[in-house]
Amino acid sequence: MTMPWNLARQTAREAVKPLEAVEVALADALGLALASGVRALASQPACDTSAMDGYAVAGSGPWTVVGRVAAGDPVPGATGAPVPGRAATGEPVPGMIRAGEAFGVATGAPVPGGADSVVPVEVCSVEGSRLHGEAVVGKHIRRRGEDWSAGDELVPAGSAVTPAVLGLAAGAGHDTLLVHRRPRVAVVVTGDELLHSGPPRPGRVRDAIGPMLPGLLAGADLLGTVHLRDDPSALTDALTSARADVLVTCGATSVGPADHLRRVLHELDADILVSGVACRPGHPMLLAALPDGRHVIGLPGNPFAALAAALTLLRPLLDTLGGHAIRPPITATLNAGAHSTDTRLIPVTRTGIPTGHDRPGSLWGAALADALAVIPPGHGAGEVELLPL
Numbered sequence: 240m241t242m243p244w245n246l247a248r249q250t251a252r253e254a255v256k257p258l259e260a261v262e263v264a265l266a267d268a269l270g271l272a273l274a275s276g277v278r279a280l281a282s283q284p285a286c287d288t289s290a291m292d293g294y295a296v297a298g299s300g301p302w303t304v305v306g307r308v309a310a311g312d313p314v315p316g317a318t319g320a321p322v323p324g325r326a327a328t329g330e331p332v333p334g335m336i337r338a339g340e341a342f343g344v345a346t347g348a349p350v351p352g353g354a355d356s357v358v359p360v361e362v363c364s365v366e367g368s369r370l371h372g373e374a375v376v377g378k379h380i381r382r383r384g385e386d387w388s389a390g391d392e393l394v395p396a397g398s399a400v401t402p403a404v405l406g407l408a409a410g411a412g413h414d415t416l417l418v419h420r421r422p423r424v425a426v427v428v429t430g431d432e433l434l435h436s437g438p439p440r441p442g443r444v445r446d447a448i449g450p451m452l453p454g455l456l457a458g459a460d461l462l463g464t465v466h467l468r469d470d471p472s473a474l475t476d477a478l479t480s481a482r483a484d485v486l487v488t489c490g491a492t493s494v495g496p497a498d499h500l501r502r503v504l505h506e507l508d509a510d511i512l513v514s515g516v517a518c519r520p521g522h523p524m525l526l527a528a529l530p531d532g533r534h535v536i537g538l539p540g541n542p543f544a545a546l547a548a549a550l551t552l553l554r555p556l557l558d559t560l561g562g563h564a565i566r567p568p569i570t571a572t573l574n575a576g577a578h579s580t581d582t583r584l585i586p587v588t589r590t591g592i593p594t595g596h597d598r599p600g601s602l603w604g605a606a607l608a609d610a611l612a613v614i615p616p617g618h619g620a621g622e623v624e625l626l627p628l
């Protein structure tokens with residue numbers, strides 16, 4: 240039942256549907272996927288705006304300075320808007336300027352109607368109310384709606400909410416975003432031999448997977464991690480009681496006397512979707528659906544194999560549950576020894592240089608790496624996919 244690596248990843252992606260959509264405050268949306276596209280609630284800029292500190296001018300110079308407006312001031316002369324009370328001439332500020340007139344503006348301030356350019360302060364001089372300089376028609380005015388118009392879709396559904404998306408959404412007028420809720424994950428670490436503090440010693444090893452997992456659950460909520468001895472009834476209880484969408488087990492995937500996971504899943508009537516993957520490391524990894532709709536990911540006990548399995552099955556499953564669209568792969572050109580029948584997952588830098596130290600029990604190479612490179616069976620030289628760490 241060993242499955243090719245690509246098919247295993249696809250099976251994990253397609254095993255679930257995106258979780259329900261929820262409306263959350265901007266600050267709570269980071270890392271989640273948009274359930275609907277972000278549309279602009281207003282045009283940007285909302286009116287013709289100065290891109291420089293200087294003077295909005297009409298026609299060619301010299302000009303008479305008839306007023307001044309700062310960022311945050313109302314649009315000069317807009318209907319009903321108070322006219323800024325800082326007219327340099329002491330005259331009422333006109334709604335429009337006419338040829339030969341200038342209006343002092345700050346970067347981001349609205350420009351008065353009739354202005355056909357902004358002259359930056361560095362390239363002009365003022366004597367009393369006379370302004371001298373050269374104007375280039377259209378220069379340094381950000382026109383209303385130049386970036387986007389009200390109603391434009393700025394970011395499509397399925398995109399991850401990044402810091403830039405949050406800033407953009409706020410700029411476009413949003414206080415909340417519609418996102419898919421975070422998948423809830425519970426972790427079960429098994430093994431009589433595991434220690435959770437202090438140095439390892441003969442016969443006892445430190446749990447290296449429990450501490451690694453929270454960082455692999457971006458966009459998900461970790462409900463908790465339990466540590467179990469190699470006891471099938473404790474494993475059964477843990478799998479039945481967790482209220483998570485996804486249960487991640489570590490260890491017990493193999494065929495040893497203490498490796499109970501497959502038997503326990505069978506007794507729970509689970510549908511085994513992936514049972515073994517043709518890849519190195521990580522081949523005993525497993526994906527199962529429990530009758531109540533929750534999913535179980537079985538990570539092998541060898542820590543680097545667990546990492547490889549998390550990137551193969553867990554991340555794609557969480558991506559779909561979280562509503563994330565599939566993104567084009569990141570690739571690098573890499574000439575690494577391929578296996579004849581199995582996909583190899585090897586730790587590499589972002590430029591595709593293998594870091595080595597990649598035995599299944601060791602996270603050393605992965606700790607020095609930026610990604611795992613996916614080397615398909617029989618691969619020669621050329622581009623391969625990178626799974627970012």
Ligand SMILES: Nc1nc2c(c(=O)[nH]1)N[C@H]1C(S)=C(S)[C@@H](COP(=O)(O)OP(=O)(O)OC[C@H]3O[C@@H](n4cnc5c(N)ncnc54)[C@H](O)[C@@H]3O)O[C@H]1N2
Nearest residue numbers: 430444445446447448490491492493498539540541542544
């Ligand atoms: N007869 C066979 N034996 C094994 C096979 C096989 O096909 N036939 N596959 C090997 C491969 S490949 C892997 S990977 C492991 C998977 O083992 P399990 O998932 O059953 O895990 P354990 O047996 O409990 O542990 C294996 C290894 O990893 C250490 N371990 C376990 N948990 C942790 C942890 N949280 N942190 C650090 N290290 C951990 C454990 O001490 C063992 O050394 O099976 C092979 N055997």
Ligand code: MOO
Nearest residue numbers: 520521522544599
């Ligand atoms: O998944 Mo196992 O190494 O291949 O350790």
